[in-house]
Amino acid sequence: MAIKTAGLRPGAVVKVRSRRYLVENVEPPTDARWEQTLAELSCLEDDAQGEHLSVLWEREVDAQVLPQPDWGHLARKGFDAPHIFSAYLHALRWNLVTSTNPRLFQSPHRAGIQIMSYQLEPLKKALQMPRVNLFIADDVGLGKTIEAGLILREMIMRQKVKRILIACPASLVTQWQSEMEARFGLSFVIFDRDYLFNCRRERGYAINPWTTHSQFIVSHSLLRDEQYASPLRDWLKQHPSGSMLVLDEAHHAAPATSSVYAVDSQFTRGMRELTPLFEHRLFLSATPHNGHSNSFSALLAMLDPQRFIRGEQIKDPRLLDQVMVRRLKDELRELVPDLGLPKRDVVQHDISGLPEDAPDLALMRLLTQYRALRDKRLEGSRRSQQTAANLVITTLQKRLFSSIEAFNSTLRVHRKSMEKLAVEAESEVTAALLHA
Template identity: 30%
Template sequence: MGHELISFISTASRIADTLTHDVLLAPIESSVIPLPHQIHALTRAMSGDRVRYLLADEVGLGKTIEAGLIIRELKLRGLARRVLVLAPKGLVTQWVAEMKGHFNEDFRLLMPSDFAGYRRIAGEENPWRTHHQVICPMDSVKPLEKRRGWSRAQVAEYNHDRFDSLVAAGWDLIIVDEAHRMGGSTDQVARFRLGQGLAEAAPYLLLLSATPHQGKSDAFHRLLTLLDMDQFPSQSSVTRERVAPYVIRTEKRHAIDAEGKPLFRPRQTQLFPVAWEARHQRQKALYEAISDYVRLGYNQAMRQKRNAIGFLLILMQRLVTSSTSAIRTTLERRLEALKLPNPQLSLLTPEMEEEWGDMDGQELLENLMATRVKGIRNERAEVQMLLDAARQCEEAGPDAKAETLLDRIYTLQQEENDPDLKVLIFTEFVPTQEMLRQFLEDRGFPVVCLNGALSMEERKAAQLAFAQERRILISTDAGGEGLNLQFCHVVINYDIPWNPMRLEQRIGRVDRIGQPHVVRAINFVFEETVEYRVQEVLEEKLEVIRQEFGIDKTGDVLDSAQTGELFDDLHVDAILHPEKVEPAVDEMVNRIREGAVNARETESILAATRELDPGDAQRMISHPLPHWVERMTVSYLRAHGGDAQRTNSGWRLQWPGEKPESGRFVFSTQESMSIPTASHLTLEDPRIRSLASRLPRFIPGQPIPVVQLPGIPDGIEGTWSLWRIAIQDSDGNRQRIMPLFVHDDGRALMPTAKRIWDQLMAADASIQRHMTGDDAASAFHKVESLAEQHGHGLWQELQESHRERIAAELVRGEYAFSMRRQSIERLGLPEVKNHRLRLLEQEEESWRSDLASIEQILPEMTPLLIVRMHEGDAHG
């Protein structure tokens, strides 16, 4: 046995032992430096065998990074290969970019609408199998019950492609972003049915949501059943004690950086009234005319409940407060639609309404304009008159808000003492965006635009341009989804979405981890309008609630589809009945307050944030694992007839029996960043991983090397060995690696054993000779006897851990069977009740039998390495 083989076995054993403890691999092997709360999330997620969790950190704390760390951890441990991410449509490109940028993980964005092309290119019947790591929009794969004009066969074919094939594609890990959307209003809603299919499709499941409860206990219960149906058989089972093992949550007020300082600073928000000057009277008259058109038309339209014309009219009100350009282009499109023959009265299906809650103003407009919506009485003449007025307004000069925006930008440059100040401007509509781009560029401002129609590459280019030379970014809500713009701290909301949470999401694009400045948010609204009165009263009263309950708890209440509908209804009521604004706002605020009370009460169900250790992140980054992997690999190759040579561009490797690899290789993240042409080898590589997982066994009777080792003091004379202590059960193999040093005087010195192991990891042993024959056999039996004594404690630890797992599974199962039995006993028909009870009894007997079989465990102790420490020290 040469010194390279000793180095390989000692290093591989240390890595194998590390993998059995709570040492996390992903932070060591990723280019992102995790924050303490992200380390906490990864530690919790990997603390047990069942990686099925709700990641519920509050908005802005980086749940995507946490999910990426868990992906990397599972892959590095060899536990996951095929990964699926489902996210809202506006976030899928962000997921692709962040997985590549932070973790060098390539995910393929798959759109079911393109499956015919995938099949032609790949020749794969199930397109979901063409890539190991896939991201797709959540709503593109919901199962359909029926669709107007479709036969059952067409619905079945649709579901086969998008749902059945997806669930059957063999995933190891599934991640759902904005997972609260899967809670649904009933257990039959398409999104919840999708969630049920996914829950059974992979052993590992992560649900991401900053607002998982939203004051709706039934939806929260359904969400939890996706993680563990047995643990949450009924709403009454949703208790703090039962939920805690499944929820990982950090609140913003607890979040700190690596130095222990708070992550977030206060922000300044200002409602900025825009006045109509004398030169803007045409615009003011247009606003009033559109408001009358909306008010009168809406009352006509809504005699038929929930039809599309009512929604289009309300959208007209938002368009006129955005810009003359936005209302003019929409009136043009509406007039063309009204000229077409045979318009239809379009009703909104529940599926449409479910998706519309996620759309921004421009997306709503496009969907409504694509529908041939029947007009109201005399609408064609009315629209023509309004269109003429809008065109006259544009000819008269810039909008009042555009002029105010220009003045405000100049003022901000002076206040911030920065002539190159970067400003993020949000608008709901693309025509407004285009008008502002032209208006500001004509006045010398470098501008770039983002909206939902841009491709991933165009989005990247726009963000890069804003980060570099462009001073102003104008974005729609859909364009702004997923943006991380910490280098900018001023947001101007040129028009205000009706739901305050959309406003919060806009500001959240710059108010993120790493923002060094106080964020300034300026919200434009026209004076002497219904919208201004609503915003003025609403802001004042919402602030009272925020003071009472805290910003975060209020945000939890506001961030729900149900609350979004309430804000829509509030604004519609205010437009229809301007004289009743204050009572309508009061009623709305009372409902929000009730929700905040409920949120505060139900907050206790979610796991409390523990104190975070600011040193966790830095300790992770400084871990020597990459060095160990490098030493293990190089030692193995040299010991087994391969080769490893270091060059300036990385390692040149030759595996035993193979030709030299053509490329160069590195083992640390730092080197992979400094030598981008080299391949980064980690434990994720199957060949590297097998070196640590298939440890060679020391065969009793084989020669024992006598070595000298630098750094070991005089008097350390005896036999050092490594032992693998394990238990075998039907659920797998669990192990510990034990170093043992037996002094020649008969004492077992455990601290010395650890020190010798550390030295073997750092320096090469010098082999003087080998013990053979009876001497080797005698030395082996002497240390074997002591290894059995000292290994007994480790074996007991493994045994106790195994018993705890069995006990937890027993409690979980008995509770589930008990709740199911109670449910069956409530049935009225005796025959049905007795039949189901008999089936449940058979199922429980089978479960207890399976549990009894995994209680049986077998101890195992295997020698890995034995060396004789030579008298004296090698000293250098």
């Protein structure tokens, strides 16, 4: 067995159980009759860096000491020309400077896209923060995904981020994965039910699937499930530093009502438990404010609990400017005319000369009559019921303005729900008469 332990010493790189480890300590056997060398190892793999492992070296089936790099061949072919060495030296200096200077960026030069000047503003603000607590609230179509990718790539290159979680609606999961891979060279694993099943099948049911990779994309719906959220919290508690959360469509995590301490949704409660466990947080939403100041402050408290408190109105706009980047298309169109952003002009076209029995006019008159009947029936009801009824009529009006087909499909759903309510009401009246 002496051959098997040859080269086993602190600092050596070994391969045990199909993974690479760094030897931290070696304790030879105390009794010569038993060949049991205790090796203290630290994992070198990307998905489990630093994880400790203690093994009895001779008892491991595939244990081997990996050969050390041979530096003896250096300079055998001579030295590089001065201009080549100078270019190499300047490249090293540039990388070192950009790792510490927040005014110099690397990620824009390593992205496979044409970047607009305004898209560098979130990156600049993020690098000026000790910890990234940033809310990108740019208008739709201005490239929030690109701005987030620039920040992620820069933070990885500066070695400030080691673990990344992107949470987005289920319909955007594959889009996020493809854009991060194609535009920034970042490989993300989609965490879903299939991935969880494969991890448990390959590594055992006790494995925490969040420890198998360092960059994940997960849908909002799965984060509501404790089966997925609980192991994620355990993973983050073990590795709090160097973690970053990217929450797309962040307004979904805000409470929907205007009361000070409203009953949160399941997703709101889940995100309130998760966000403090991340060192860096990046929120994205084109509609950050839902019209209720208390809901907005609750969302900002998840982003930066040091600056904002749930239930407290934001009276100082400078606090909001420190954590939020908000640009509208109209503003950028005036500031940067060369961007080529199309301008949308709403022009009214009056349609005249339609006969009185035209289907569109007939449907609108019937819908108006239906609304008047509902308003009269709900005159003495609660305000919440009246608001819900008005919302139904407004939705029907929007569908009618869209197309006859859209109005027809929505009206069918509404009719089924009303018939169901009528049947339930009739059943309650019948039951009341029987018990009377």
